[in-house]
Amino acid sequence: MHLETTRFLTAEQTRGLAAAHGTPLYVYDEKTLRQRAGETLAFPNAYGLTVRYAMKASPNRRILRIFNEMGLHIDASSGFEVSRALAAGIPANHISLSAQELPDNLAELLDMGVLFNATSLNQIRTAGEARPGIEIGLRFNPGLGSGGTNRTNVGGPASSFGIWHEYAEEAQDLLQKHNLTCVRIHTHIGSGSDPSVWQRVALLSLKQVRRFPDVHTLDMGGGFKVARMQSEKSTDLQEVGAPVKAAFEAFASETGRKLRLEIEPGTYLVANSASIISRVQDVIDTGEDGYLFYRLDTGMTDVLRPSLYGAQHPLVVIPRSEGPERPEAEAILVGHCCESGDILTPAPGDPEALAPRSVSLAEIGDYVVIEGVGAYCSSMSTRNYNSFPASPEVLLNAAGGAELIRKRQPLDDIWALEA
Numbered sequence: 001m002h003l004e005t006t007r008f009l010t011a012e013q014t015r016g017l018a019a020a021h022g023t024p025l026y027v028y029d030e031k032t033l034r035q036r037a038g039e040t041l042a043f044p045n046a047y048g049l050t051v052r053y054a055m056k057a058s059p060n061r062r063i064l065r066i067f068n069e070m071g072l073h074i075d076a077s078s079g080f081e082v083s084r085a086l087a088a089g090i091p092a093n094h095i096s097l098s099a100q101e102l103p104d105n106l107a108e109l110l111d112m113g114v115l116f117n118a119t120s121l122n123q124i125r126t127a128g129e130a131r132p133g134i135e136i137g138l139r140f141n142p143g144l145g146s147g148g149t150n151r152t153n154v155g156g157p158a159s160s161f162g163i164w165h166e167y168a169e170e171a172q173d174l175l176q177k178h179n180l181t182c183v184r185i186h187t188h189i190g191s192g193s194d195p196s197v198w199q200r201v202a203l204l205s206l207k208q209v210r211r212f213p214d215v216h217t218l219d220m221g222g223g224f225k226v227a228r229m230q231s232e233k234s235t236d237l238q239e240v241g242a243p244v245k246a247a248f249e250a251f252a253s254e255t256g257r258k259l260r261l262e263i264e265p266g267t268y269l270v271a272n273s274a275s276i277i278s279r280v281q282d283v284i285d286t287g288e289d290g291y292l293f294y295r296l297d298t299g300m301t302d303v304l305r306p307s308l309y310g311a312q313h314p315l316v317v318i319p320r321s322e323g324p325e326r327p328e329a330e331a332i333l334v335g336h337c338c339e340s341g342d343i344l345t346p347a348p349g350d351p352e353a354l355a356p357r358s359v360s361l362a363e364i365g366d367y368v369v370i371e372g373v374g375a376y377c378s379s380m381s382t383r384n385y386n387s388f389p390a391s392p393e394v395l396l397n398a399a400g401g402a403e404l405i406r407k408r409q410p411l412d413d414i415w416a417l418e419a
C-alpha cells in the first residue's frame with residue numbers, strides 16, 4: 001500500500017524521518033510557511049499594512065527568521081518572548097509587546113525601540129512612570145469577542161484582555177498625566193473568530209480611534225480561522241479584509257486620517273505547516289462493548305489542543321512498512337501520559353467525551369501522523385509531564401532537505417535546574 005497524508009508528508013518521508021530522528025517528531029514545511037506568509041501580506045488595506053507574526057503560536061528561531069526575511073514583524077506576548085525574538089535576530093523596532101504581565105525590564109525594552117501596547121490602565125501608569133513622554137499603543141477590549149471555543153474568546157465582559165472600551169476617558173487622563181501619546185489602537189478578540197464579528201470589531205475600533213487624534217495605526221490582532229479538518233472552514237482573508245479596507249477609506253474621507261492597518265495572525269501562518277510523526281506503541285481494547293485504543297508515543301506533552309479544547313486534528317496511520325491495504329477501524333487515539341484527559345480523539349468541542357475516529361487498522365510499530373500541529377502545540381503543551389523529554393523539530397526546507405531545528409531534549413535537562 002502507498003498511503004499519502006493529505007498535506008506534505010509522504011509515507012516514505014514519514015518512515016525516513018522517523019528512522020533518522022526518532023519519534024515523536026515535529027516536522028515543519030517551509031513551503032507552506034512561505035505560502036501562508038504571502039497570503040497574509042496580500043491582506044486588503046487602504047494605506048499600508050504591517051503583518052505581525054504572533055510568535056506564541058510557534059517561536060522556533062528558524063520560523064521567526066523565515067517570516068522576518070519575508071517582511072513580517074513580530075507580536076510578542078511577554079517580555080520573555082521579546083528577548084527570544086531579539087535573540088533570533090529580529091530588530092527591536094519590528095517587535096510589538098502586548099502582554100498580560102509586564103516584564104521587569106520594560107524600560108530597557110522601550111529604550112531599545114520595542115513597540116508597546118498597554119493592555120490595562122495600570123500598564124499605562126507603569127509605562128508612564130518608567131518612560132514619560134513616549135508613544136504607546138492601547139489594547140482595548142471592544143466589548144465583544146469571538147473564538148473557536150469559549151476558551152479562545154478574548155473579548156467581551158468575560159475577558160480580562162485589554163482596557164474595557166468604556167474606560168477610554170480614564171485612559172486619556174492617564175496618557176495626559178504622563179505626557180504619553182497614543183499612536184496605535186490595538187485589539188484582538190480571540191482565536192478562530194467568526195469573520196463577521198471580526199469585521200464588526202474593526203468598525204467599533206475605528207470609533208475608538210476618533211477619540212485619540214494621534215493614532216496612525218489600527219492593529220486588528222489575529223484570530224483567522226484555519227481548517228485543519230476537511231469539515232472545517234478557513235477564513236478567506238480577501239473576503240474578511242475587503243469591508244475593513246472600505247471602512248478605512250470612508251474614515252479617511254471623513255476625517256482626513258489615513259490609518260495604517262496591522263494584523264497579527266499566529267494560527268493562520270503556521271497551523272497547517274506542521275505535523276507530528278508519532279508511533280503506535282500499544283494497542284488496547286476494552287471488550288466487545290468497549291473501545292479499541294491506539295496508544296501513541298506522543299500526546300498532551302506535544303499537542304494539548306484536543307485535551308484543552310476538544311480540538312480536532314487529522315490523524316493518518318502510516319504502516320511501518322509497505323504491505324497490503326489495511327481495513328478501516330474505529331479507534332480512540334490516546335497519548336502516553338498517565339492522565340485520562342490525554343486523548344487525541346475527543347468529541348469536537350468537548351474534551352471529556354470520546355469520539356472514535358475512522359482510521360486504518362493499526363499495529364504496534366506503525367506511525368500516526370498528526371496534522372495541523374504548527375500552532376499552539378510545540379509552544380503550548382504539558383512539556384515534561386511524566387518526564388517525557390521535549391520532542392525535536394525538523395524543517396523540510398525549500399531546498400528539499402530536512403533540517404533539525406530543535407534537538408530532542410536530553411533527559412537530564414529535565415532535572416538540571418533542581419537544587
Ligand SMILES: Cc1ncc(COP(=O)(O)O)c(C=O)c1O
Pocket residue numbers: 054057075098188190191192221222223224264265266267268375
Ligand atoms: C494579542 C494577540 N494577537 C494575535 C494572536 C494570534 O491569534 P491567532 O493565532 O488566533 O491568529 C493572539 C493569540 O492569542 C493574541 O493574543
